[in-house]
Amino acid sequence: MEPIRIDGAQGEGGGQILRSSLALSLATGRPLAIENIRAGREKPGMLRQHLTAVLAAARIGGAATEGAAIGARTLRFAPTESVAGDHEFAIGTAGSTTLVLQTILFALVGADRPSRVRLSGGTHNPFAPPFDFLARSYAPLLRRMGAEVELELERPGFHPAGGGAISARVTPHGPLRPLDLLDRGEVRAIRAAIWISALPVSIAEREAEEIARGLGIAREAIEVRSVVDPVGPGNAVVIEIETESHTEVFTGFGRVGSAAEKVAREVVDEARRYLARSVPVGPHLADQLLLPLALAGGGSFRTCAPTRHTRTHADLIERFLPLRVRETQHGRHDHVFEVEKR
Numbered sequence: 001m002e003p004i005r006i007d008g009a010q011g012e013g014g015g016q017i018l019r020s021s022l023a024l025s026l027a028t029g030r031p032l033a034i035e036n037i038r039a040g041r042e043k044p045g046m047l048r049q050h051l052t053a054v055l056a057a058a059r060i061g062g063a064a065t066e067g068a069a070i071g072a073r074t075l076r077f078a079p080t081e082s083v084a085g086d087h088e089f090a091i092g093t094a095g096s097t098t099l100v101l102q103t104i105l106f107a108l109v110g111a112d113r114p115s116r117v118r119l120s121g122g123t124h125n126p127f128a129p130p131f132d133f134l135a136r137s138y139a140p141l142l143r144r145m146g147a148e149v150e151l152e153l154e155r156p157g158f159h160p161a162g163g164g165a166i167s168a169r170v171t172p173h174g175p176l177r178p179l180d181l182l183d184r185g186e187v188r189a190i191r192a193a194i195w196i197s198a199l200p201v202s203i204a205e206r207e208a209e210e211i212a213r214g215l216g217i218a219r220e221a222i223e224v225r226s227v228v229d230p231v232g233p234g235n236a237v238v239i240e241i242e243t244e245s246h247t248e249v250f251t252g253f254g255r256v257g258s259a260a261e262k263v264a265r266e267v268v269d270e271a272r273r274y275l276a277r278s279v280p281v282g283p284h285l286a287d288q289l290l291l292p293l294a295l296a297g298g299g300s301f302r303t304c305a306p307t308r309h310t311r312t313h314a315d316l317i318e319r320f321l322p323l324r325v326r327e328t329q330h331g332r333h334d335h336v337f338e339v340e341k342r
Contacts, residue, residue: 003031003076004319011312013040015050019103020291020313022057022077024320026107027295031078038073045071049095049121053103056089056119060104084111084172091121094162096128101168102288106295108170109147115170123157123164124195124236126253129284131156131166132193132238133249138288141246145176145296156225158197159253161232176296181289182336183302184280185244190217190271197227197234203254207237207264214268215239237264239271248274248282277333279303286310286337293339294323300338310337 006021015038025032038044046054047070054068054075061079068075089100097119108115124130129138135151142149148171157164192211196204201224208222227234235254240247252267254260274282279302281289286303287310293299294317303310306327314325314337326338 001031003033003078006032006034006316006319007036008034008073009036009039010315012308014038015047015099016309017312017316018046018050018075019053019099020316022053022103023106023291024316025077026057026061026079026082026104027110028320029079030320031076033074033076035074037075045073047095048093049091049100052089052091052095052121053100056087056100056104057107059083059087060107082107082111084108084113084115086116088118089120091119091162094122094125094157094159096125097121097123097164097166098129098131098134101134101166102129105149105168105170106291109142109149109172109176110295111170111172114172116167117170118154118165118167120165121157122159122162123153123155123166124234124253125159129288130236130238130251133251133284136240137247137249137285141179141289142292145179145292146173147176147292148173156195156197156227156234157231158195158234158236161234163231176292178296178298179293180299181245181280181301183245184278187241187243187275189240189242190215190221191240191242192217192222193225193238193240194222195225195227195234195236195238197232198230199233199235199254201226203235203260206260210261210264211237211239211268214265215271235263237267239267241271241274243280245280248285250274250282250284277304279334283307287313290314290317290325290337290339294321294325297323297341298339300336302334302336304333304335306335306337
């Protein structure tokens, strides 16, 4: 079978093209040839976390690979069949465990028996979905689609020290079901949690006060989570908005040179923008939803102006599957994505 040929420089030219292509290759059984990996980044080619995703995908899919090495800009990947069971993968740095998990997850959902996967590295990383997003927003939607996925945060790990671990239990129950998220309904609750690791707890308290003021919620609705026996410093602000349709999660990370109030305010502003619009699906969830909808063979959602990640996913899906991803704009911040058979 001829491989699907992917140009890694398309779209934002980052590692998501590699991970999404691997996930689609595993789920469809179609071989993959990708070049110009991470061409749009300052250091092109695979970093350690990208190589871990490739090696994890190769083990899960019983795949032959060419070019699986740090710094590689081309890769050939040919899966055979999903290997369910117990697996463990160590990134070895603070690289994102959640991104590696998403690469292999749907191969396990489509396997013939249950699996357990443990990944060690970073669990709360900038520019990656944190564990809270997977556990509170993404996994519940997958369960509604028929995928029994249970996630556990064994130990939080932050950039740059890492040292975290997550695990996932996946029990297959047949094909995924389509999902439609077109109406948000009423907001049921707004909650927040602040992770603090090897830093003064006063930082978290200042962030909590800023969140309470900015969203008009009680201080009691904000939980401060101090990491026991921390590996390194870290701070993450997580805001959950539970609506009638699902739960959205917004996250920000503390960084050197930025006041605690500024970090919290950035996340509050993102949450308030979501609340001010009528669309049910936020931009980060939209990035992640097209792949499961495609593997279910259909579905739709309304979101705000989509990111380049979302449109890159749409293009990749049409390369691997006999589907069309149709985008219809109804307003500046109102876009409908529909996955349908060609």
